[in-house]
Amino acid sequence: MTYPHDEAPALTAPARSAPARVLLIDDHALVRDGMRMHLSQQPGLEVVGEADDGEAALAWLANLDESRRPELVITDIGMRGMGGITLAGALHEHYPELAVLIVSMHDNLEYVRQAVRAGARGYVLKDAPADELLAAIQAVLAGRVFYSARIARGMAAQTVGPLDALTPREREILNAIGRGLANKEIAAQLGVSVRTVETHRLNLKRKLAIDGRAGLVKYAVQQLGTDAEGN
Structure with missing residues (x-):
């Protein structure tokens, strides 16, 4: 109610x-x-x-x-x-x-x-x-x-990395950014609107304290490489 x-x-x-x-x-x-x-x-x-x-x-x-x-x-x-x-x-x-x-x-x-x-x-x-x-x-x-x-x-008092604050959907989008996908491609892949993807990008930059589109792309590529090495 x-x-x-x-x-x-x-x-x-x-x-x-x-x-x-x-x-x-x-x-x-x-x-x-x-x-x-x-x-x-x-x-x-x-x-x-x-x-x-x-x-x-x-x-x-x-x-x-x-x-x-x-x-x-x-x-x-x-x-x-x-x-x-x-x-x-x-x-x-x-x-x-x-x-x-x-x-x-x-x-x-x-x-x-x-x-x-x-x-x-x-x-x-x-x-x-x-x-x-x-x-x-x-x-x-x-x-x-x-x-x-x-x-x-x-x-x-605990060691917490910036990625720990990301939601599962934000991690998906960060991964997609690292793979070089554009907003329209990410939206189609996840079944959401382009505006929603843009909002998630903004939230990612805020949470990760990253300025600018290029900075987010660079971070996403680096993180994708780190994950691959870890696997």
């Missing part, structure tokens, strides 16, 4: 021409209510919908005109029905332009890694300060990755 908010405050931040549209997903109505009230007070954010599980969120998005889609999805992990990690994977597959932020009570680093591999751009703990949530929202909307301070310390 979804709960659209057509009359939510539409406050505009100086850096944006319109508020960033947000979809909230949590199976606890009180949590959604509290988060909606908090976010609706923030300039530049507009809560446009709610859902109590992943299936409801996907159904709502499927019936929504592209021009009205949210730019940010905030979801819990553990919910009745489809959980947040599975949802993040589905959103990344069908709507790769959407930023997904996990807000969870679980600080298990394996959950964090699974969420990032599924396509989430950020992971914030529910007991984190309110300003940390706002910082996370700002970061993921700008295309960056954000972790709660406690999560970030745990991740820093």
Whole structure:
């Protein structure tokens, strides 16, 4: 079940021409209510919908005109029905332009890694300060990755390479780029639109901290060679 908010405050931040549209997903109505009230007070954010599980969120998005889609999805992990990690994977597959932020009570680093591999751009703990949530929202909307301070310390203590943050689809596209395929060829091979491939390319450059098309192609070719040597 979804709960659209057509009359939510539409406050505009100086850096944006319109508020960033947000979809909230949590199976606890009180949590959604509290988060909606908090976010609706923030300039530049507009809560446009709610859902109590992943299936409801996907159904709502499927019936929504592209021009009205949210730019940010905030979801819990553990919910009745489809959980947040599975949802993040589905959103990344069908709507790769959407930023997904996990807000969870679980600080298990394996959950964090699974969420990032599924396509989430950020992971914030529910007991984190309110300003940390706002910082996370700002970061993921700008295309960056954000972790709660406690999560970030745990991740820093482990050796994690940049490829560990890529989703399976991003790895497929990186591999295709390394093989010299153009966007149209990749799109046809994977059964997606050229625009979707372009969005994945942008996400790859962000995650890998690579500037420019040539830099991404060079990295992809090098990585392809590394994988071949490893095999």
